[in-house]
Amino acid sequence: MSKLLEVKDLRISFNTYGGEVQAVRGVSFDLNKGETLAIVGESGSGKSVSTSAVMGLLPKSNTVVKSGEILYKGKDILKLSEKEMEKIRGKEISMVFQDPMSSLNPTMKVGNQIAEGLIKHQGLNKAQAKEKAIELLAKVGIPNPELRVNQYPHQFSGGMRQRVVIAIALACNPEIIIADEPTTALDVTIQAQILELMKEMQKETGSSIIFITHDLGVVANVADRVAVMYAGKIVEVGTVDDIFYNPKHPYTWGLLGSMPTLDDDESEELYTIPGTPPDLTNPPKGDAFAPRNKYALEIDTLYEPPMFKVSDTHYAATWLLHENAPKIEVPEAIKKRIESFAAKQGGNE
Amino acid sequence: MSTNEKILEVKNLKKYFPAGRGKVVKAVDNISFDIYKGETFGLVGESGSGKSTAGRTIIRLYDATEGEVLFKGNNVHAKLSKADQLKFNREMQMIFQDPSSSLNPRMTVMDIIAEGLDVHRLVKNEKERRERVEELLEAVGLNREHANRFPHEFSGGQRQRIGIARALAVEPELIICDEPISALDVSIQAQVVNLLKKLQKERGLTYLFIAHDLSMVKYISDRIGVMHLGHMVELADSDELYKNPIHPYTKSLLSAIPLPDPAYERNRVRQVYDPSQLDTSEEPEFREVRPRHWVRCTTKEFEQYKRELEGKE
Numbered sequence: 001m002s003k004l005l006e007v008k009d010l011r012i013s014f015n016t017y018g019g020e021v022q023a024v025r026g027v028s029f030d031l032n033k034g035e036t037l038a039i040v041g042e043s044g045s046g047k048s049v050s051t052s053a054v055m056g057l058l059p060k061s062n063t064v065v066k067s068g069e070i071l072y073k074g075k076d077i078l079k080l081s082e083k084e085m086e087k088i089r090g091k092e093i094s095m096v097f098q099d100p101m102s103s104l105n106p107t108m109k110v111g112n113q114i115a116e117g118l119i120k121h122q123g124l125n126k127a128q129a130k131e132k133a134i135e136l137l138a139k140v141g142i143p144n145p146e147l148r149v150n151q152y153p154h155q156f157s158g159g160m161r162q163r164v165v166i167a168i169a170l171a172c173n174p175e176i177i178i179a180d181e182p183t184t185a186l187d188v189t190i191q192a193q194i195l196e197l198m199k200e201m202q203k204e205t206g207s208s209i210i211f212i213t214h215d216l217g218v219v220a221n222v223a224d225r226v227a228v229m230y231a232g233k234i235v236e237v238g239t240v241d242d243i244f245y246n247p248k249h250p251y252t253w254g255l256l257g258s259m260p261t262l263d264d265d266e267s268e269e270l271y272t273i274p275g276t277p278p279d280l281t282n283p284p285k286g287d288a289f290a291p292r293n294k295y296a297l298e299i300d301t302l303y304e305p306p307m308f309k310v311s312d313t314h315y316a317a318t319w320l321l322h323e324n325a326p327k328i329e330v331p332e333a334i335k336k337r338i339e340s341f342a343a344k345q346g347g348n349e
Numbered sequence: 350m351s352t353n354e355k356i357l358e359v360k361n362l363k364k365y366f367p368a369g370r371g372k373v374v375k376a377v378d379n380i381s382f383d384i385y386k387g388e389t390f391g392l393v394g395e396s397g398s399g400k401s402t403a404g405r406t407i408i409r410l411y412d413a414t415e416g417e418v419l420f421k422g423n424n425v426h427a428k429l430s431k432a433d434q435l436k437f438n439r440e441m442q443m444i445f446q447d448p449s450s451s452l453n454p455r456m457t458v459m460d461i462i463a464e465g466l467d468v469h470r471l472v473k474n475e476k477e478r479r480e481r482v483e484e485l486l487e488a489v490g491l492n493r494e495h496a497n498r499f500p501h502e503f504s505g506g507q508r509q510r511i512g513i514a515r516a517l518a519v520e521p522e523l524i525i526c527d528e529p530i531s532a533l534d535v536s537i538q539a540q541v542v543n544l545l546k547k548l549q550k551e552r553g554l555t556y557l558f559i560a561h562d563l564s565m566v567k568y569i570s571d572r573i574g575v576m577h578l579g580h581m582v583e584l585a586d587s588d589e590l591y592k593n594p595i596h597p598y599t600k601s602l603l604s605a606i607p608l609p610d611p612a613y614e615r616n617r618v619r620q621v622y623d624p625s626q627l628d629t630s631e632e633p634e635f636r637e638v639r640p641r642h643w644v645r646c647t648t649k650e651f652e653q654y655k656r657e658l659e660g661k662e
Binding site: 188189220255256258341 | 602
């Protein structure tokens, strides 16, 4: 598989009145052609900031990119001028935002909003662009596209609006689509429709998707690979099966454990992560997860763990994987859950 | 844990809102259910299904258009004397979805939690008031030092704990939890759910738990009612509902939940709800297809559903 995007040791800070917030603290990941990479993490873990940097969408006034590069087809995006970035943004890399109500312009017909990119990037004239907009609306499953193209966002339901946002993102056949919590604001049945649509579109166009979410159910549904973020760093990365069936980082255990499955025993407590995420104006020394980690070692408070290799596809940043570390088993609750998945697999076939 | 004593009976409850030009929105349209003492009753549905309106009408934040809500045998919506109203307000409490907009930003945590104590004159002096608040803060997993702070100094999960402490202050019997965890991060959601379960065990509370996250509702609830467009379409014990969903809408809702299991996700087949497949020969009614399992259906569907359930455990 060829690498389409390479992010290397990205560090981003924001200058605020309260001091410097180190939102992204050394993030590296690759995106291969045609794959879906899910980035999971809680609010404030830096997942949106990392991907906004890829789009060149961070506010110039208070953002400091301290180090790192973002290589798209071998070129460093961070070094491009705004003019050059405009040629990539929307055309080669496009974005689907969380809230379709605020990411669409309420005073503009949806047809014109879709046509905007087509006119700018593909040099179509207005009539051609409108025709293409109708085609795109039909493609994302909006009935009566000829009529809908002349309507305003408020005339659409939430799910329909998100379909319009996807149509805009797809308009110029981008290589990469960044979807930032695209279904979080939607109902489950609508969410299922949107996820199906995105997968279908990906099959058709072969584009790569970076999917940001905090919902592990959605991750299991869409992702090929998963990167788990905590406090501005990637703590574990692997294929979807690595992460769900062989998790190595205690934070991943906590995330998996805090979601009930449908056949959990209700008398048992959910496996939780105690405490709250650290303040990134003043990140703790050593492993940022250590204060919430009951398996923390002494070294965690002194040195940040590097990425340990578990397999060719699977890496995790925890000292527990060091050869001299005490052997810690996956917690009982998580183990039981993985076994129950395996059992269900056997039962289904 | 639930007993056979009904703490709440909702009978043919309707709540209509005027929508201008003589139109009405039937947000809650003729729902009936009971909640037993000590149980957790889950109310699920998508946005616009009327689940929150139902909760708000039960606690009388809205006046009902028609129907009755009986709390421990007394009609909540009848004209109550001041004393009775006060008593009802104490015995039924609510926890809201958004912990940042449901706490007064200008009040200290101490005053927020003690407001109920003051209104109901449950404490005699300042010292007792402080002790009570500190005790409550500790019960919900916060520190006593937090009492003098303001809501903005807390994270979302901590604010929700303050909301829970406020509800607990007046020692209610029934708490309506209106999407108490939807605004929180996953790891914090689990903390709050564990806390709610622990408090229920310690204090014998009854919950009406309103949410759209079906896996969490399944986890916390003893029985679940599914709402759709103002109607209750199905009601059963939570295991029964997840094992043997019978109404097409419930089936589609359950088949849409993504689970954290990639292998399952690869094979999951989503069922699409098609209302035109429903029998329209008569007005559907809420019927019991097997003991404790109720479905909104017509006579014809009733027979069909019963056959479908035969032989299932």
